[in-house]
Each structure stands twice: as C-alpha cells, then as structure tokens.
Amino acid sequence: MTDRKAFINKKRIVVKVGSSSLTFKDTGHINLTKMEKLIRQLADMKHSGLDVILVSSGAQAAGISVLNLQSKPLDMDKKQAVASVGQASLMRMYQKFFREYNIIAGQVLITKDITTEEKSRNNVINTFNALLDYGTIPIVNENDTVATDEIEFGDNDTLSAIVATLVKADLLILLSDIDGLHTKDPVRHEEAELIPKVMEINGDILKMATGSSTLVGTGGMVTKLQAAMIATQAHIDMVIANADRPYVLLDILAGEDVGTLFKAL
Ligand SMILES: Nc1ncnc2c1ncn2[C@@H]1O[C@H](COP(=O)(O)OP(=O)(O)O)[C@@H](O)[C@H]1O
Numbered sequence: 001m002t003d004r005k006a007f008i009n010k011k012r013i014v015v016k017v018g019s020s021s022l023t024f025k026d027t028g029h030i031n032l033t034k035m036e037k038l039i040r041q042l043a044d045m046k047h048s049g050l051d052v053i054l055v056s057s058g059a060q061a062a063g064i065s066v067l068n069l070q071s072k073p074l075d076m077d078k079k080q081a082v083a084s085v086g087q088a089s090l091m092r093m094y095q096k097f098f099r100e101y102n103i104i105a106g107q108v109l110i111t112k113d114i115t116t117e118e119k120s121r122n123n124v125i126n127t128f129n130a131l132l133d134y135g136t137i138p139i140v141n142e143n144d145t146v147a148t149d150e151i152e153f154g155d156n157d158t159l160s161a162i163v164a165t166l167v168k169a170d171l172l173i174l175l176s177d178i179d180g181l182h183t184k185d186p187v188r189h190e191e192a193e194l195i196p197k198v199m200e201i202n203g204d205i206l207k208m209a210t211g212s213s214t215l216v217g218t219g220g221m222v223t224k225l226q227a228a229m230i231a232t233q234a235h236i237d238m239v240i241a242n243a244d245r246p247y248v249l250l251d252i253l254a255g256e257d258v259g260t261l262f263k264a265l
C-alpha cells in the first residue's frame, strides 16, 4: 500500500481549521456556508466510525461579528476580550450545526503549558478520552484569556499537533486557505509550486515558509511546519490541505493525493 492508500485504515483523526477557512476574506466575519461544509464532512467521518477531534480557530473572527467591529483590534487585551465573546458564539454555531446531524460537541480550552505539567496533562488526556467514549466531537481552542500564544503567533497549528500527540492520533489534518506547502508563499508569488510530500523537514523546507497573508490568519506556514515537526516526531502523519476543496477531508481519508503529506518519522 502507498502512504496515501494506507490512510483508509486511520481511525483517530485530529482536524485543525484556521480562521481563514471559516471567514470571508474581505471582512473577516464568520462564513456559515464554509462552516457547514466542514461540519457535514466531520459528521460523516464520525458516523463512519472514526474518532474525530476538531481544533478550531475563529474565536476572534466570531467576536468581530458579534461586536460588529470592522477588524481585529490591535491591543492584546482587546483581542482577548473579542476572543472571549467570540468563543461562546463559535461554540453555539458548532453545537447548532452538529446537533442537526445528531452529534454532540464538547468544548476543550487549553494552553500549551499542559504538556510540561504532568497533572494537567493527565487531566486533559482523561477528558479527551471520556469525551470520545461518550461519542462526542471535542472542539479545542486555546484558552485566549490565560495565554496569548495563538492570538500572537497563530499557534493553534502547534496546539493541534500537541493535541494529536495527547490523544495518540493516527493522522493530523490542517485545513487552511492554500492547497498545501508551496516552494514560496503562493499568494505573493504566483510561480510557487505545490510540494506533494515531505519526508524530512530540513533547512530547505523551513526556508519556504513565511507568515500569513490574510486579515484573520496569524501564523502562516511557519507555525504549520512547527506543527509538522511535532506530529511527525511523534510518529503521526500530517496533511496540509485547502478547506475550500469540496469533500477535502473525505478525499484525504479515501487515500487521494490531496495537499502536502508530511510523513511520520
Ligand atoms: N511556502 C508557503 N506555502 C503556502 N502558503 C504559505 C507559504 N508561506 C506562507 N504562506 C501563507 O500561509 C497562509 C496560511 O496561513 P494562515 O493565514 O495562518 O492560515 P490559517 O488561518 O489557516 O492558519 C497562506 O494564505 C499563505 O499566504
């Protein structure tokens, strides 16, 4: 079996969706159509018997909508307040959509320092396992009131890789607004080419990545490669793919060559 064909046997999947894949490019407001397309695929995955964990950004984007702002505020405390309002709204939308497909969503807000504290780490692992035993889809975001890494650096990418290691996932999928890792940022360089597979994240690969080009995204490709390093070192395959591709998740799980595969070490 090729690397991709083996994906049909993956059982526990962590999916991370970035703000850029949940929002309108020009306004930064939440795009419900995009959200529903994602949820339908996640529901089908769940109904087919997979364990699904969703790491979702979008708290600040949802907060912009709720507070009717023109854009993300610049001050950190205001961004945290916008995320606080937005996270509640984001979860309400997820729970409403998932309920239509008979799926219960649980909220998990964490910070990356849980990995260094054994007690917290075990609490988080136990909660994930219990949520999966109850048949729910845990929806994870950084606790933006306690920590500012994600708001500052867009580090939900690395947070999703940490979650993948904690739940012992078989596959981590990062959905974004680009088709995968390119030789350069394709938004700024139209000659950039897609890299279908990365066996080793070396200096040449790291040089290709730069920051975000969108209103709402933060980490760009830099934090996605950091996530790939964490996942692959933990023997977890990772794929970066475009959330706008119809049925992107189902195609990846069917073994199709979608996006960029970072092969587990
Ligand atoms: N080498 C690269 N290949 C692909 N995208 C890149 C690269 N370098 C930088 N990027 C940028 O990364 C962006 C995706 O990251 P980001 O905006 O943070 O999305 P998300 O909200 O999904 O996390 C792309 O829109 C692109 O502009």
Ligand SMILES: N[C@@H](CCC(=O)OP(=O)(O)O)C(=O)O
Binding pocket: 017, 018, 019, 020, 056, 057, 058, 059, 060, 061, 083, 141, 142, 144, 150, 151, 153, 154, 155, 156, 157, 216, 217, 218, 219, 220
């Ligand atoms: N906790 C923040 C996450 C920000 C973040 O990581 O954004 P992204 O680069 O779009 O994944 C929020 O929900 O707005």
